[in-house]
Amino acid sequence: MTTQHRADGGTDGGGSPWERVPAKVHEDLWEALRQGDEYTASGVVLDAVDAGVSVEDVLLGLIAPVQERIGAEWAANRITVAQEHTATAVNERVMAALAHHPAYRPPPPHRGRITVACVDGEWHSLPARLVAEVLRRRGWDVGFLGAHVPTPHLVADLHASAPRAVALSCSMPRHLPTAHRVVAACQAAGFPVLAGGRAFGPDGRHARTLGADGWAPNAQGAAEVLESGLAGSLPRPAHRPVDDLPHLADQEYSTVTRARQRLVRETLAALEDRFPPMRAYDDVQRERTAEDVAHVVDHLAAALYVDDDELFTSFVSWTADVLTTRGVPAESLDPTLDLLAAHLPDATPRAHRVLAAGRTALTTGLRPRPTAT
The missing domain is CATH 3.40.50.280 (Cobalamin-binding domain)
Structure with a gap:
């Protein structure tokens, strides 16, 4: 691979930014973020620059992938929401600290x-x-x-x-x-x-x-x-x-968005009969379930907007994985999708198609690459 010169004066010697950052540095930064230790995290990053890692490689090969890991660890239920927010906040502070390193100063702007x-x-x-x-x-x-x-x-x-x-x-x-x-x-x-x-x-x-x-x-x-x-x-x-997206002329997106509150309310009201364990839920669990149903409706609307079933199946499959890691039976999603379909008008064939695709993804174990974190 040809060596390319970068604006920061460093060179790209081949490989990805991730590969140009030592594995131990990744782990050290992750551990500091997990602990919410801003000073240690900043020290890890600044020491990497002092050791010769270019600033761009630190940004793209260290800070960015560790941020991805924060989301993955939350989805796997290995860190809490509070830890995820703390780690993200610290990572942002690390970027601010990096801006004060002498090697960070960018070249004078010349591109516009x-x-x-x-x-x-x-x-x-x-x-x-x-x-x-x-x-x-x-x-x-x-x-x-x-x-x-x-x-x-x-x-x-x-x-x-x-x-x-x-x-x-x-x-x-x-x-x-x-x-x-x-x-x-x-x-x-x-x-x-x-x-x-x-x-x-x-x-x-x-x-x-x-x-x-x-x-x-x-x-x-x-x-x-x-x-x-x-x-x-x-x-x-x-x-x-509608001029860009002719399929919006069928008004299905508008139908779903206007009916959002009703769909969530009616689905929750009927879900106890279809998913009996919900009867034992406390107030907090019921609130979380309402949020989950609302997210399902929102992603159904988005899938209708861009006319892409995969957007919805990817979200549903990702949600099933997240629920499973938290000890919530993923099969609760199937009656949710079924009830949403039952509460939609018959004259919404695209919405029914998208919901059917979501149920198929669940029953066949499809796990497309997630599009949300």
């Missing part, structure tokens, strides 16, 4: 302005932060707006800062309808959109469906796409989502 933001409602900001930091190291002038950026404020900032493009992050599939509106608003204002994050699918299929000008699977990919240039920088006329 890029705005990096999360979709309105999306609170998973660390992936977007990693993109912003890598782009800075590649010579971009980056405006990082962080998590949960309301669309009108994002558009106002674009008019004020006039970036060459917008890098839009979305991690949770249930936010895809909102992401579509953000993409359309940015493009109508004259700014092309590069989409990234798990919600857009491992192959970027949902980014293409929603009309984004580009997609990247990670921070390195985002830098490469932006360096090659994005089309679609001219102002575009305002348009409705």
Whole structure:
């Protein structure tokens, strides 16, 4: 493999960023994060840079994969929600500490302005932060707006800062309808959109469906796409989502979203008869069950929006795995899907198809790659 020079003055000697970080460093950082020890975690990262690991490799080969591990450990029920939140917060503080290392200073920006933001409602900001930091190291002038950026404020900032493009992050599939509106608003204002994050699918299929000008699977990919240039920088006329997604004309997405509260309420009311162990649930368990049913409805709506059954089956299978690790019988999901189908109008064939695909995934043991954490 040809050695490539990077903006931070280091070189890429081959292999992935993960492979260029010693395994012990991964474990040391993970243990510090698990303990919520900010100072030890920062020391691990700064020592790695002092030992010759490039800043970009620390970002992408250490901080990013350890963050992935945080989510995986929570899903496997090996850490609590509180530990997961603490570890994520410490990891963000580690990135802040890294910014003060002498080796961290990026080169003067020479490629132009890029705005990096999360979709309105999306609170998973660390992936977007990693993109912003890598782009800075590649010579971009980056405006990082962080998590949960309301669309009108994002558009106002674009008019004020006039970036060459917008890098839009979305991690949770249930936010895809909102992401579509953000993409359309940015493009109508004259700014092309590069989409990234798990919600857009491992192959970027949902980014293409929603009309984004580009997609990247990670921070390195985002830098490469932006360096090659994005089309679609001219102002575009305002348009409705149905213009991009003709299948929305059947109104099934709207039917499900408008009936969300009713569907959750009626499903919960009937679930005790279909799943008798629920009768012994305490108030907290019932509240958690209501949240789970609401998430199922939200992902059903998202699957209808992009017309992709796999989005839903992946979520259902992932949820079954999470419930199993927590000692909750995964078979409780099957009557949930069945009851949702029973409470939907007959004139929603796509919704019934998606729910049937979810039941098939459960009964056949399919475990597609998860799209949510």
